[in-house]
Amino acid sequence: MESNMWLYIVLPIAGGLILYYVISGLVRVPGTNLQTKFRNLGTLKGRTRSEIEAVVGPPNSVSATADGKTLCQWMATGYHVCLLFQEDVCDGVTHEASV
Numbered sequence: 001m002e003s004n005m006w007l008y009i010v011l012p013i014a015g016g017l018i019l020y021y022v023i024s025g026l027v028r029v030p031g032t033n034l035q036t037k038f039r040n041l042g043t044l045k046g047r048t049r050s051e052i053e054a055v056v057g058p059p060n061s062v063s064a065t066a067d068g069k070t071l072c073q074w075m076a077t078g079y080h081v082c083l084l085f086q087e088d089v090c091d092g093v094t095h096e097a098s099v
Helices: 009-029 029-039 047-058
Strands: 062-065 068-074 079-086 089-098
Touching: 029 047, 029 068, 029 079, 047 068, 047 089
Parallel strands: none
Antiparallel strands: 062 068, 068 079, 079 089
């Protein structure tokens, strides 16, 4: 029985590591999907907000800026992107982060 004692140590550690990598991969799926949708749009500058929303959905946050523009943010676990709009036309990406 003592010769199999290492199994009681190694198997839970190996199982825990496998479970950790599976769960951490699954948690990032929404962010990966959102990032892929933005990537598939190609160049964002010059596109209308409705064009972008038709592909990626509505933003999670909308803020007015001091210069009369609108900052829209899309966020999902592992991905965050901010676009600046003037009169509903995209001026470009102000921030993008992927974790």
